[in-house]
Amino acid sequence: MFDDDNAARHALGTLNDEPAPPVATTVDQVLRRGRRRVFVQRASAVAGVVTVVAAIGLTAVLLRPGGDGGSGVRVAGSTTPTPAPAGPLPGWETMEIDETTCKQGPSANLPAAPTQKLLPASVVEPAFSGVAQDVLGSPTIAIYSDWPEYSPKAEGPRGYSQLEVPMDNGNGELQLEAYVYGGTPVEMADASLYAYGDCKAPARRVLDDGTVLQLFQLENRNPEQPSQHLQIYRPDGREYIITAAGWSEEDMAPVAGGGYTYEGGRGKLPATGKQLAEIATRMVAILG
Numbered sequence: 001m002f003d004d005d006n007a008a009r010h011a012l013g014t015l016n017d018e019p020a021p022p023v024a025t026t027v028d029q030v031l032r033r034g035r036r037r038v039f040v041q042r043a044s045a046v047a048g049v050v051t052v053v054a055a056i057g058l059t060a061v062l063l064r065p066g067g068d069g070g071s072g073v074r075v076a077g078s079t080t081p082t083p084a085p086a087g088p089l090p091g092w093e094t095m096e097i098d099e100t101t102c103k104q105g106p107s108a109n110l111p112a113a114p115t116q117k118l119l120p121a122s123v124v125e126p127a128f129s130g131v132a133q134d135v136l137g138s139p140t141i142a143i144y145s146d147w148p149e150y151s152p153k154a155e156g157p158r159g160y161s162q163l164e165v166p167m168d169n170g171n172g173e174l175q176l177e178a179y180v181y182g183g184t185p186v187e188m189a190d191a192s193l194y195a196y197g198d199c200k201a202p203a204r205r206v207l208d209d210g211t212v213l214q215l216f217q218l219e220n221r222n223p224e225q226p227s228q229h230l231q232i233y234r235p236d237g238r239e240y241i242i243t244a245a246g247w248s249e250e251d252m253a254p255v256a257g258g259g260y261t262y263e264g265g266r267g268k269l270p271a272t273g274k275q276l277a278e279i280a281t282r283m284v285a286i287l288g
Contacts, residue, residue, distance in 0.1 A: 089277055092203040092215065095193060102199040110188055116180035116237050118157045119287060121147035124240075125161050128176050131282040132163060135275050140165055140174065143249060147178075156180055164248050165270035171248035172270030174279075177241040185212035185233035192231055205277070210235040211284050215273055225265035230276045232284065240283070242276055244269040 118124070129140050144162035151158035159178030164171040181188050189204060189212040200217040207213065214231040225247050232240040247265040255261050271279070 089203060089205075089215070089274060092205045092213075092277070094201050094203050095214075097193065097199055097201045099199050102194040102197070110181050110183035110191055112156055112180040112182045112237060116156070117149070118147070118159050118178050118180065119238065121145060121159060121161070124159065124176070124178060124287065127283055127286045128161055128174075128242075128279075129163055131279050131286065132165070132174055132271075135278045135282065136165060136271060138165055138270075141171070154179060167266060167268070167270055169268075170250060170266050172266050172268070173243075173245040173248055174270060175241075175243040175245060177243075179239040179241075180237050181233065181239050182237065185210055185235055188212070188233045188239065189214050189231065195231070196229060207281070207284060209284075213277065213280050213284075215277055218269075218273070222265070224267050225262070226267070226269055228269060228271075228273060228276060230273075230280050232280050234284070234287075240280075242280060244271040244276055246270075 125142070125145060129142060132140050140163040142161070143164055145160070147159040147161075149157050157178075157180060159176070161176040163174045163176075165174055183191075186206070192214065193202065196216055196219065198217075198219055198221075200219075202214050202216045204215075205213045212231075212233040214233070216229045216231075218226055218228050220226040225245075227246065228244045230242045232242070234240075246267060246269050247262055251262045251264050252260045253263045
């Protein structure tokens with residue numbers, strides 16, 4: 001959403017914070033805000049190939065048992081259709097997009113207060129995995145978690161949790177990011193309309209308590225590696241981003257000089273847009 005050279009530098013500079021996404025997807029988002037918080041969500045749009053530093057190799061992955069008591073990465077036989085574009089779902093409004101503004105990549109200037117904190121991982125992650133299992137009707141496998149009180153890249157607290165979900169042709173992923181922000185939920189949602197740079201109109205729903213949910217359309221520039229994002233902006237200044245991704249740790253491949261990239265993918269997602277909306281709504285109810 002910025003010029004290609006600068007965006008590429010930002011994207012590559014943030015790969016130490018979490019397992020890197022595949023090339024040629026928009027799960028790497030570059031969203032510059034007032035506090036210069038960086039999401040690496042557009043690696044493919046700004047760089048031909050993105051690699052992961054070796055320090056984020058498989059030794060950094062936290063393997064935990066899935067919902068059925070198993071462990072490791074499993075592949076099971078559940079089939080999920082590829083989701084339709086975002087909205088309008090019942091109760092959701094399709095937002096208007098200004099293509100010129102989108103291509104300019106506006107900055108969001110809504111810094112969080114220094115005292116704002118994330119809810120603990122011990123509260124958020126069980127809600128995330130439990131709701132995902134209930135909505136998808138499939139076990140989830142927690143493979144990575146990082147919940148620092150301060151992330152230099154976010155210039156504030158940042159949480160990240162990564163689940164794998166079995167599908168009929170391999171595992172997909174559900175990823176959760178947690179941040180804090182300033183301003184109102186609507187202001188933050190408006191400032192994030194162009195976060196993924198694809199200029200597709202997202203759908204929005206405002207809950208009774210003022211929480212704003214913003215569901216983006218399916219991103220499938222690489223048909224093997226689709227993704228879809230949903231933003232949650234709470235009135236308490238807490239933000240969550242849920243991403244459904246059509247790849248898994250199985251697709252990690254080493255690259256020359258060290259590190260990893262992602263090759264291949266499932267060609268579909270582990271959750272539809274409607275299921276992402278349901279996961280988000282239930283999480284809001286649980287986390288309050």
